[in-house]
Amino acid sequence: MHVKGRAIATWEWFVESAIRLAGILAIIFVLLIFAFLLRNALPIFRQVPVGNLLGGRFWRPTSEPAQFGMLPLLLGSLYVTLGALLIAVPLGLSCAVFASEVAPARLREVLKPLIELLAAIPSVVYGFLGLLLLGPWLANVLNLPVGQFAALGSLLLALMALPMIVSIAEDAIRAVPVALRHNSLALGATRWQTIIKVVVPAARSGIIAASLLGVGRAIGETMTVLMVTGNAAVIPQGLVGFFRPVRTMTATIAAEMGESAYQSSHYYALFAIGLMLFIITFVTNTLADVLVRRAGGVKT
Amino acid sequence: MKLLNPQQTEKLAFAVLWLAAALAVLPILAIIAVMVYRGGSGLSGSLLFRVEAGLLPAIVGTLLLVGLTALFAAPLGIAAAIYLREYARNGPLVRLIRLAVVNLAGVPSVVYGLFGLALFVTLLHFGRSLLAGACTLSLLVLPLIISTSEEALRQVPRGLREASLALGATKWQTVRRVVLPNALPGIITGLILSISRAAGETAPILFTAAFFSLTHPFPKSVFDPILVLPYQLFVMATEVPNVPSATKWATALVLVLVVLGLNLLAIILRTRLRGLQRW
Numbered sequence: 191m192h193v194k195g196r197a198i199a200t201w202e203w204f205v206e207s208a209i210r211l212a213g214i215l216a217i218i219f220v221l222l223i224f225a226f227l228l229r230n231a232l233p234i235f236r237q238v239p240v241g242n243l244l245g246g247r248f249w250r251p252t253s254e255p256a257q258f259g260m261l262p263l264l265l266g267s268l269y270v271t272l273g274a275l276l277i278a279v280p281l282g283l284s285c286a287v288f289a290s291e292v293a294p295a296r297l298r299e300v301l302k303p304l305i306e307l308l309a310a311i312p313s314v315v316y317g318f319l320g321l322l323l324l325g326p327w328l329a330n331v332l333n334l335p336v337g338q339f340a341a342l343g344s345l346l347l348a349l350m351a352l353p354m355i356v357s358i359a360e361d362a363i364r365a366v367p368v369a370l371r372h373n374s375l376a377l378g379a380t381r382w383q384t385i386i387k388v389v390v391p392a393a394r395s396g397i398i399a400a401s402l403l404g405v406g407r408a409i410g411e412t413m414t415v416l417m418v419t420g421n422a423a424v425i426p427q428g429l430v431g432f433f434r435p436v437r438t439m440t441a442t443i444a445a446e447m448g449e450s451a452y453q454s455s456h457y458y459a460l461f462a463i464g465l466m467l468f469i470i471t472f473v474t475n476t477l478a479d480v481l482v483r484r485a486g487g488v489k490t
Numbered sequence: 491m492k493l494l495n496p497q498q499t500e501k502l503a504f505a506v507l508w509l510a511a512a513l514a515v516l517p518i519l520a521i522i523a524v525m526v527y528r529g530g531s532g533l534s535g536s537l538l539f540r541v542e543a544g545l546l547p548a549i550v551g552t553l554l555l556v557g558l559t560a561l562f563a564a565p566l567g568i569a570a571a572i573y574l575r576e577y578a579r580n581g582p583l584v585r586l587i588r589l590a591v592v593n594l595a596g597v598p599s600v601v602y603g604l605f606g607l608a609l610f611v612t613l614l615h616f617g618r619s620l621l622a623g624a625c626t627l628s629l630l631v632l633p634l635i636i637s638t639s640e641e642a643l644r645q646v647p648r649g650l651r652e653a654s655l656a657l658g659a660t661k662w663q664t665v666r667r668v669v670l671p672n673a674l675p676g677i678i679t680g681l682i683l684s685i686s687r688a689a690g691e692t693a694p695i696l697f698t699a700a701f702f703s704l705t706h707p708f709p710k711s712v713f714d715p716i717l718v719l720p721y722q723l724f725v726m727a728t729e730v731p732n733v734p735s736a737t738k739w740a741t742a743l744v745l746v747l748v749v750l751g752l753n754l755l756a757i758i759l760r761t762r763l764r765g766l767q768r769w
Binding site for chain 1: 510577583601605633
């Protein structure tokens, strides 16, 4: 009996250790990703001054001499992401408020899964639809020179990011205590006044978190932007820039990694872009996580 | 001067919200309608099951890839979820693991591709292969599996655990015989959703697994590159000239059907299995 008890205890200890290791692996994977990106990006920082990399106006990896200016790519990503947020945040917030405060329960049950489906469609399919259908049609309607442009990417990214924004914003809105609503209504405010002056402000951390996660999602999206934004590595100019071809950081990696020679400057430069993407998404996601927790959107 | 009184403002605002909801639902309906309408005509048994210029190799490749991905990611993800929900006490380690999971979920898919290229393809010498692609994708779906499994474990009533422990069962016996069986529906649902996610991803396998070939359609081992649906669609849409429009649309439709079908399966399974539970 005593021996058996000890065997069980040993087994328990073994299992618990294995399971704990699985949890810790999540941390190790993040560190590994960072380490491998850094290791493969570092050589380019030795070859080209950081200022020329980040501030350089020309991305010409294959010309002689090669130029690795990432400014056009950074701005390209910024344009596409900004455009996506301008569409997805107001729309997503409206849907979240609608679903939690206005919609009849029955309708909500239909609305939510339908919006969720937007996130299930593969990004290559969005790209396909944009490239073959939406782009040419929009170019025709808006009288644009080409059917591949920044705002087209923004529009499709907005659809992809919408479910996440709706879901997190709705969680935040639901986490606002019912008493706050009742107090406001009891003071004679209309339901709309209650929503806009009490509920939404109280849920603002969660709403900001949703937008931040939207940034992370949009800036990291690859296949769709690769297929629909035209991939011209030029610095976008003003508002017109939204309706001209741009090239994002992600699309550059996807388009060029297959052709760059192993351990060439080009190869390292593409890893440097990957490192930047990793850092940007790490910061936005960590910030969003802090805000979501503060909003009480996560039940632990 | 105020244009509208509060009641009128409310009417207007709610109308705008209804409109926004309609606007958010419209695209998915339009996408499904267009896909079925344009893709349906090109979809035929011969396109689906033909090896040469057909979709069979890509469908098989996709199945192999997601199967292997699930095989790698599921044990790890479920174990991590068990740790977070059943074993861990709140503290810095748990906080750090959760932060890592959130960030794993946020790493851009193309960055996973870079990581897979550097670690699996190059350093571990897997080459551009089924194995390297599955390893890369399993990291990508790991956070999804962890969070869905955790949610499933959360649904299991505390009383069941306490009853088991009170009967003298050990922690692990309780987890394995009481908690896990009851959480299984939710865990499987999460797994299917992860598989669906992996089936649609393109960027992570771009330099780790995918290739386009008519002469070597099926991999002979896990060290061979593979044809997969999303990559095939990408290549057809952007690189290969003279692909008939009907074939492209049909390919896109098949991919969407696979992904949405898996999603639907997950939803049905969840409702069915939940109905079987007695609390």
